Amino acid sequence: MPKRSGILGMDIGGTRFRIGFVDQNGILSHYREERTQEFFKAGEDIFSVFAGLFQNYKKEFCEEIEIQALSVGLPSTIDRRRKVILQTPNIPLFPDNFAFTDQMQEKIGLPVFINRDVNNLLLYDMEQLGISEESSVSAIYFGTGVGNAVFLNGRILLGKNGVASELGHLPVLLNEKKCSCGNVGCLETIVSGIALQALQKEKFPNIRIDDIFIEEKDDPEVDLFVRNMAKVIATEENLFDPDYILLGGGLPMMSGFPKERLEKYAHEFTRKPYPEQNMEIVYSKMDQKNGVLGACLYGKKRLEDSSYL
Numbered sequence: 001m002p003k004r005s006g007i008l009g010m011d012i013g014g015t016r017f018r019i020g021f022v023d024q025n026g027i028l029s030h031y032r033e034e035r036t037q038e039f040f041k042a043g044e045d046i047f048s049v050f051a052g053l054f055q056n057y058k059k060e061f062c063e064e065i066e067i068q069a070l071s072v073g074l075p076s077t078i079d080r081r082r083k084v085i086l087q088t089p090n091i092p093l094f095p096d097n098f099a100f101t102d103q104m105q106e107k108i109g110l111p112v113f114i115n116r117d118v119n120n121l122l123l124y125d126m127e128q129l130g131i132s133e134e135s136s137v138s139a140i141y142f143g144t145g146v147g148n149a150v151f152l153n154g155r156i157l158l159g160k161n162g163v164a165s166e167l168g169h170l171p172v173l174l175n176e177k178k179c180s181c182g183n184v185g186c187l188e189t190i191v192s193g194i195a196l197q198a199l200q201k202e203k204f205p206n207i208r209i210d211d212i213f214i215e216e217k218d219d220p221e222v223d224l225f226v227r228n229m230a231k232v233i234a235t236e237e238n239l240f241d242p243d244y245i246l247l248g249g250g251l252p253m254m255s256g257f258p259k260e261r262l263e264k265y266a267h268e269f270t271r272k273p274y275p276e277q278n279m280e281i282v283y284s285k286m287d288q289k290n291g292v293l294g295a296c297l298y299g300k301k302r303l304e305d306s307s308y309l
């Protein structure tokens with residue numbers, strides 16, 4: 001049987017680490033999931049960890065697949081040239097200003113691509129939802145923090161330094177809470193999985209966090225949390241007036257989450273008559289594997305077009 005060629009994708013999160021192979025037809029195989037901390041331990045050389053992972057994977061499946069490139073999604077800010085991992089607050093082991101791709105390419109002898117995880121997610125979500133690359137899309141991923149990615153004029157918006165679309169770190173007036181990025185007052189200190197967990201601990205210690213929207217969605221503070229999420233959506237809608245606002249992340253997927261109410265509030269806070277009148281909210285088909293699929297899709301685009309970042 002001929003080998004299938006394609007891209008090896010890695011999706012590295014603060015707690016979970018995922019790896020898989022996507023062939024030229026977009027089919028995912030040889031997928032696995034591990035705990036990040038078991039791989040990235042203090043004192044170990046990160047390049048050796050990655051290279052070891054890569055070599056073991058290659059060896060194990062060498063009869064079936066041929067890897068053309070490695071594409072890694074990270075919860076990090078990344079420089080505009082997509083070579084340097086600038087900052088990774090949730091994985092303390094990754095140093096700041098970490099020049100990654102050149103050295104990694106040398107180690108494994110294949111092209112290596114890196115991207116913000118949410119940019120990869122947006123690319124994959126667009127493909128899965130059948131949204132054409134002609135469209136403009138603003139994605140908001142309400143997870144542990146607030147992930148954000150913007151697709152404009154056929155490309156992901158990068159910005160001067162490669163760090164555009166940091167909605168979660170927008171400073172919010174009158175907010176003095178400290179954020180994991182080192183600043184004070186960031187939006188995601190109020191609207192995020194972490195913030196919801198803090199609310200649950202303080203106000204509903206006897207309710208499981210997973211049940212908070214089933215049991216308490218009408219509580220004024222839980223309702224305020226949903227209203228605040230809606231303000232985040234309205235902010236993005238007012239800024240970009242995109243063809244689609246794409247929502248994803250763990251929060252909107254929680255059992256009992258009041259999506260209709262969120263959308264009603266989002267309309268309430270968005271500027272009228274436009275962009276409010278024809279605002280189009282769509283939802284990511286969330287799956288644990290999407291990060292790997294997105295990384296591989298991004299890797300494919302990079303291989304096909306050397307000017308693509």
Ligand SMILES: [Zn+2]
Binds near residue numbers: 168179186
């Ligand atoms: Zn911040």
